[in-house]
Amino acid sequence: MGFDLHGVAPKINQPEPKILKDNHWSTVTPDLREAYTIAWDEHEKVNPGIYFRNNAWWWRPLWTYVCNICHDILTQKDMVKGTWNNFDTISKTKGIKIAARIMKENKSGALDKYAQGYEEAIAKLDKEDCMHCNGTGKRDDEHVKGKCNGCEGTGKREAWAASYPFSVENALQFAKFAKESGGFQIS
Numbered sequence: 001m002g003f004d005l006h007g008v009a010p011k012i013n014q015p016e017p018k019i020l021k022d023n024h025w026s027t028v029t030p031d032l033r034e035a036y037t038i039a040w041d042e043h044e045k046v047n048p049g050i051y052f053r054n055n056a057w058w059w060r061p062l063w064t065y066v067c068n069i070c071h072d073i074l075t076q077k078d079m080v081k082g083t084w085n086n087f088d089t090i091s092k093t094k095g096i097k098i099a100a101r102i103m104k105e106n107k108s109g110a111l112d113k114y115a116q117g118y119e120e121a122i123a124k125l126d127k128e129d130c131m132h133c134n135g136t137g138k139r140d141d142e143h144v145k146g147k148c149n150g151c152e153g154t155g156k157r158e159a160w161a162a163s164y165p166f167s168v169e170n171a172l173q174f175a176k177f178a179k180e181s182g183g184f185q186i187s
Contacts, residue, residue, distance in 0.1 A: 003059040003085050009092065009182030010049030017043060049180025052173065061166040062174060065114060066098060069105055073097045085187050092183035099179035102171055111168055118166045125159035 017039045019032065028036045044050055054062060063082040067074060073094055074082075081088035090098075105111040129135030132150030139148045147153040178184065 001085075002053055002055045004187050005052040005177065005181070005184045006187065007049040007051070007177070007181035007184055008089060010047060011180040011182065012047055013180075014043070014046045047180070048173070048176040049182060052177035052181075052184070054170065054174075057164050058166075058170060061118065061164045062170055065166065065171065066102070066174075070098050070101050073101065082186060087185055087187045089183055089185045090178075092181070095178040095181050095183055099175040102175035102178075106168070106172060106175075111171060115166055115168045115171075122159075122162050125161055127156035128159050130155055130157045 019036055019039045020043060023032065023036060025033075025036065060083075067079045067082070071079075074090075078090060078094065081090065102111065105114070130137070130148055130151035132144075133139050133148035133155060135155040137148055137151060137153040137155040138146065139150075140146075148155070151157050
C-alpha cells in the first residue's frame with residue numbers, strides 16, 4: 001500500500017512533453033515505452049508539485065513529523081486525513097505553510113536533529129520474537145522444515161517499528177511537492 005499525493009493545482013515549470021500529450025501508458029507502443037518513462041520522470045522532476053508518493057513505510061513517519069512540526073497549521077481533522085488515502089485534500093495555503101516549516105526546520109538544523117534522533121530511537125528498540133517461529137528459531141510448517149528463515153534460527157527479529165524509515169531527503173522532497181502542489185489530495 002502506498003500514499004499517492006496529487007497536486008490540486010500544481011505549478012507547472014515546464015509544459016508536458018509531446019510524447020506525454022500524445023500518448024497514455026496503456027497505449028504506448030513497446031518501442032516508445034522507455035522514452036515515455038524517461039519523459040514522464042523528467043516532467044515530474046521539473047514540476048515537483050504534480051505528484052509525490054511514499055509507500056506506507058515511508059509515509060507514516062513523514063506524516064507524523066509533519067504533524068509534530070505543523071500542529072499550529074493543521075487541524076486535528078487534517079492530521080487524521082493524512083493517515084488514510086481517502087482522497088482528502090490539504091489546502092494550497094496549508095501546503096505552502098507546511099513546506100515553509102520543513103524548510104525552516106532544515107535551515108536551523110532541527111530536521112537533521114530529528115532524523116538522527118529517529119534513527120537512534122529505532123536502533124535502541126529491543127528485538128522481538130519472530131512471528132514465523134514464535135521465538136523458537138525453528139519451523140515445521142508447510143513452508144519451512146527446520147531453521148526458521150524469518151529470523152535465521154535466532155528466534156528474534158528487528159522490531160516492527162524499525163520497518164518505518166525517516167530521512168531528511170524524503171522530507172525535503174515532500175516540502176518541494178507541498179510548496180508547488182496548489183494544495184494536494186491524498187489517495
